[in-house]
Amino acid sequence: MNLDSLPIVAIATAPGRGGIGVVRISGKNLGNVAAEICALVPGKTLQPRHATYTRFVDADGSTIDQGLALYFKAPHSYTGEDVLELQGHGGPVVMQLLLARCLQAGSNIDLRLAQPGEFTQRAFLNDKLDLAQAEAVADLIDASTEAAARSASQSLSGVFSGIIRTLVEQVTNLRMLVEATLDFPEEEIDFLEKSDARGKLAVIRDTLQKVFRQSAQGALLRDGLNIVLAGQPNVGKSSLLNALAGADIAIVTPIAGTTRDKVTETIQIEGIPLNIIDTAGIRDVAEAIDEVERIGIERTWTAVAQADVIIHLLDACRGPTLADENIVARFPANIPVMRVWNKIDLSGHKPAIDRLVDATHIYLSATNQLGMELLREELLRLAGWQQTGESLYLARERHLVALAAAQTHLQLAAEHAALSDHALDLFAEELRLAQEQLSSITGAFTPDDLLGVIFSRFCIGK
Incomplete structure (x- = not known):
């Protein structure tokens, strides 16, 4: 499993149609270096741990969806890194459009798709979870x-x-x-x-x-x-x-x-x-x-x-x-x-x-x-x-x-x-x-190859 520290993004909700869908981004110093990510929510200043109702816009300024943006500043997040969650309507096409827009906006900071279990793996590596x-x-x-x-x-x-x-x-x-x-x-x-x-x-x-x-x-x-x-x-x-x-x-x-x-x-x-x-x-x-x-x-x-x-x-x-x-x-x-x-x-x-x-x-x-x-x-x-x-x-x-x-x-x-x-x-x-x-159970003596096996069995977005 990839262990680099590049920022990652994925749809965090289950595939299919639903009332709500979530796209999650995690990375170091997102709030400081990712102005393009913030362009997804124009005219809004995101406060840590506050829900902000906003439009999610495409590169040409057209609206993809409307919903909530939540920003969690490190280390107070699930992964221990800066995390941005965009909560919109849970249609598969809408979610894919929003995901594609995130990848486009974050291309200059090498934002990439998350692998299965990678958010939780980062939580483990950042001592948020054993x-x-x-x-x-x-x-x-x-x-x-x-x-x-x-x-x-x-x-x-x-x-x-x-x-x-x-x-x-x-x-x-x-x-x-x-x-x-x-x-x-x-x-x-x-x-x-x-x-x-x-x-x-x-x-x-x-x-x-x-x-x-x-x-x-x-x-x-x-x-x-x-x-x-x-x-x-x-x-x-x-x-x-x-x-x-x-x-x-x-x-x-x-x-x-x-x-x-x-x-x-x-x-x-x-x-x-x-x-x-x-x-x-x-x-x-x-x-x-x-x-x-x-x-x-x-x-x-x-x-x-x-x-x-x-x-x-x-x-x-x-x-x-x-x-x-x-x-x-x-x-x-x-x-x-x-x-x-x-x-x-x-x-x-x-x-x-x-x-x-x-x-x-x-x-x-x-x-x-x-x-x-x-x-x-x-x-x-x-x-x-x-x-x-x-x-x-x-x-x-x-x-x-x-x-x-x-x-x-x-x-x-x-x-x-x-x-x-x-x-x-x-x-x-x-x-x-x-x-x-005993220590291997909580991860104190766990080799990287075993970590790869464990986290690869998670669902994408978690």
Whole structure:
């Protein structure tokens, strides 16, 4: 990602039509050197943090639009630089005209189009946000559930970063004590006993374990689960999708092979987004009606391989068949499987759940909504979701990796501290490595190439 300091501009609102559209400009000393930018709002003196109603004019003086101009003087802005926002009507043509005019007016100061996430990247580089807060901006925009939005807002406000910084400080202080002891071995003081190093380390590890648990729960709010419905034709996969979604998403008929391709619907259970993927019925390719069904079956197996959880639908009326067992044999060994026996309204079974050695078995009727709560509860259990009442942080995979690595280093530090000869040099080194892992979450030890990956996933204008 480009890391130059040239002024940048972009449309900051989502593509499409809307009542309001915003073009945002950010750069150093905009108010001092960009007289041409000010020509966009003729006859107006923009006061910092005051909205000014004005015309936005083209190079020939004709009006492009009318709206509000807001000027934020550095460092009191989102990016930490001078920022000018032009708020007009949200038509795509109007926004493009205004953007083109900004680029034309700012050509002498090398004003250029912003890259995805570049405004937020500058906020990070100018110490307006740390890296975890910057990522929370994108998570808040992308949140698909109310719970995810609230957790992202918590992270954006700095709660998650504050806890991480506290952990880093505690690890750093303990490391300083250890290294001071290494520098003065002649004191012959039993450092581990007199400074209660083991106790301090135990408190840090307990806190880190709690943060990891809360972060892992928060990651579920952000990413959700991909759940694939698989089974023979006409066992009720589409009916189950409709029952979970609460709407007629997929076509349901008594004719086998109705579903020819993947049908995906995102639902919420306890605020957790679940991507339910209905697939073509699985049978021997030689039995497929036509080429379309054969391709659908191949795509089913592709979806199965990428699933977080597989729901294997079976017909409770006819019981397990050889074809069902052949399907089970092809399921990946590392993906949890739930065996759901559908159509209990016809088979005479009662709604039930049995956790057996091979898999969890659930008996339900998708058509009559019998046993559906058992399925929802089991999906949450497989996801690892627990209603703890604790605040959750909308963590990303890299956060969880760093937290897990820090836990490993602190575990090794505890093992060195437990040795009879007190291997303090190894103890200190593991503390240093844990400190670096934790600091990487907020961006203190983050390489530029990782920054490029993180911010390139933002939307343009943010």
